[in-house]
Amino acid sequence: MRKQVQLRKKLPAALLACTMAGGLLAGCAGNNQTNDKPAAGGGESTGGRPVITVAVQANPNVEDYKTNHYTKLVEEAMNVELKFLELPSQVEEALTKLSLMVSSGAELPDVVNIYLNESTVYDYASKGVFIPQDDYLNDAELAANFNSIPDRDFVYNAMKLPDGKVYALPRYAPNEWNEGSNRAWINGEWLEKLGLDIPQTTDELYETLKAFVEQDPNRNGRRDEVGLVGSLNGWSQNPRVYLMNAFIYADPGKSYMNVKDGKVYPAFTQPEWKQGLEYMNKLVKEGLFSSQSFTQDETQLKALINVPGGMAGMVTAGSYSTFGPELDSQMTLLPPVKGPSGLAATPYSPSLPTQLWFITKDAKDPELAFKVGDYMLDPEMSLASRYGEKGVDWSDDPAVTADYLGPFEESQGLAAAVAELNPSLWNNPQNKHWNDANPAYRPLEISRTASNLKKGEDHPVPNWRPAYMEGYVPTFPDEVIVKLNYTPEELRSIANSKTAIDNYVNESAVAFITGNRPLTQWDDYLAELNKMGLDQYLEVIQAAYERSE
Structure with a gap:
């Protein structure tokens, strides 16, 4: 599906509402008790x-x-x-x-x-x-x-x-706001203390995270700062997604399947995917990207970062409510950074x-x-x-809402x-x-x-909507998979291979990033995907995509 972002505001609500159907059952953070x-x-x-x-x-x-x-x-x-x-x-x-x-x-x-x-x-x-x-x-x-x-x-x-x-x-x-939820937030107070600008490229981000970890921006005299951190299952809290999109468009909601000129292909077999893994491996190896991101849940992430003065320089999260009052609006929206090829992207999930x-x-x-x-x-x-x-x-009482500033009231008069x-x-x-x-x-x-923006008061949560529209929406791709209409036979034919491939791709990515699997085994990784029936899986996806257009 080709999408013209600049025309969005002229479309009726029904046409604005088109996200991919599917994705795994949405997991909620927390304990596993039943x-x-x-x-x-x-x-x-x-x-x-x-x-x-x-x-x-x-x-x-x-x-x-x-x-x-x-x-x-x-x-x-x-x-x-x-x-x-x-x-x-x-x-x-x-x-x-x-x-x-x-x-x-x-x-x-x-x-x-x-x-x-x-x-x-x-x-x-x-x-x-x-x-x-x-x-x-x-x-x-x-x-x-x-x-x-x-x-x-x-x-x-x-x-x-x-x-x-x-x-x-x-x-x-x-x-x-939810159509591009894989957002990142950076500690603006730390940037100010260290005299740093908001990073705009992966190289600048590396230097920024290095400064966060080494220069004691929380001023407690200890080297306890975390550079980048996220969680295993919080809403859009996977740091891999934000970082990989500086190298290749990567949407976990579509099982990292991309489309170009009507042809579906997997992002996870491309050289740019390997580049992204190498970059993330470097961050982890140098202690700039916390490996806790691959094991902790949303509750544990909140406990880690929400302390007076802050413990993390950069956090990936779909919602600003991830940050508690201890941070006192320290975190600032970080637009997608550009990778080596100049790409700055973010997953687009129309509603x-x-x-x-x-x-x-x-x-x-x-x-x-x-x-x-x-x-x-x-x-x-x-x-x-x-x-x-x-x-x-x-409240929807006009007498009450009159005291509140609409998120787009200043920019669009709403x-x-x-x-x-x-x-x-x-x-x-x-x-x-x-x-x-x-x-x-x-x-x-x-x-x-x-x-929630009461007029004349300090806002408990900053209004990030206009900044998001300016920094994230322009990085949506022009061509995306919205929905795949499978036939019953197709669903049966890919049921096992899809699950196996999805799990293998995610497990391998974490192993490569953390160093538990050396990137010298990249060719072995590709060979294993082929053994799992990737070519046949792609044929079915292509047919379903063409039927959905």
């Missing part, structure tokens, strides 16, 4: 209300699903009781747990409400584990909120699987609806389960699922329409919502006019 409550669905609560059982993914930022404010809103409005089966927070463990439940023949919960890639959804759908929801979705009375979505037809068609059916409800909240709320074959009352999911698409519920309790954590009264709620432990992991619909206008 709440093994009974998974059986349906039944009646002791209070006489129908029970809907829901499988969710454990999340360290959701304190208790049962007592959660969002849960209570749903239960009261729909006169139901929600019971939860918590799957592990780690991606692969959650996938494995769900797979074992299915294969064992155990009674499933009424609803599975976790992030799954399209091939996994289709696999379960083809086995009858998930039921199609088309009849419900096309019933304007039953699905009143879904059918009130202005982009309803776009959303519906974007969720169709290769069999032409839809098995989920959407979470659709187009947001320009598509995320599929959630899969109704299972064991649902006791599938229509009721659907109605509960459709209620979550209500405009106020969709705001509550992101911002928390109305009147406490957010006044605030939603005031975030409690911005620290997001990306931190709370009991107000499910961390937006549920059906919801928020139009593009919401993301552009929701604000």
Whole structure:
């Protein structure tokens, strides 16, 4: 798909909303504990209300699903009781747990409400584990909120699987800020103390990180500074992605598959990929790039960096909420740096609806389960699922929003329409919502006019939107893979090879970067990929890409 960034603002919201479908089930940081409550669905609560059982993914930022404010809103409005089966927070463990439940023949919960890639959804759908929801979705009375979505037809068609059916409800909240989430932040206070400019190239970045580690910018008399650090599974916190895009366009959401002039090719076999690995290996070897980035989770990252004066010079993260009050707005957005060839890129993921709320074959009352999911698409519920309790954590009262500065009010004249009264709620432990992991619909206008910037006050979180639009959006590629429409036969043919290749590429990258595998074994790495069926995998991807255009 060719994309003209300069025309984005002239396109209707529906056309702005096109991200690739898929990616692995989104992992949440935190412990791996599972709440093994009974998974059986349906039944009646002791209070006489129908029970809907829901499988969710454990999340360290959701304190208790049962007592959660969002849960209570749903239960009261729909006169139901929600019971939860918590799957592990780690991606692969959650996938494995769900797979074992299915294969064992155990009674499933009424609803599975976790992030799954399209091939996994289709696999379960083809086995009858998930039921199609088309009849419900096309019933304007039953699905009143879904059918009130202005982009309803776009959303519906974007969720169709290769069999032409839809098995989920959407979470659709187009947001320009999220379309290029692999951001980096640099400690502006440290730069100032050391008399350094913001680095613009990989060479300048190397020198900057070296100064951070060697020149005691936190002024505590100890050499305890970390140059660059990220996490294993936090939102867009993988430093490899930011750094590799200075050498070759590299999007983990597309399994590092690129396209040029209509031809799909893997980034991870190119000489530029090897160059990127060599650069990162140099950073790790010299102690400028923390190897903790490959093992720690988001919670551990926050504990490391959020100390008075700061411990890290550069952090990769999708959200500024990664940084606590201890840093006092020290971190500054760092645009993509240029590599040896002059490339400065960042992964582009245009907004598509995320599929959630899969109704299972064991649902006791599938229509009721659907109605509960459709209620979550209500405009106020969709705001509550992101911002928390109305009147406490957010407000759309004009008398309140008049005191807030819209993120684009100064640059584009867009006044605030939603005031975030409690911005620290997001990306931190709370009991107000499910961390937006549920059906919801928020139009593009919401993301552009929701604000926590109170007029006349110091802002708790700086407004980075204009800087992002200036520094990141121009580095989006002109040609990207948006969605791949596989046939059932294609999905079956690549199921094993895709998983094996994806895992091997990521494991090998970490091994090369950390030095556990010497880069002299690059040819062996390529040979192993060929043995795993890379050529056949690419043939299927190419066919699916051409069909999707």
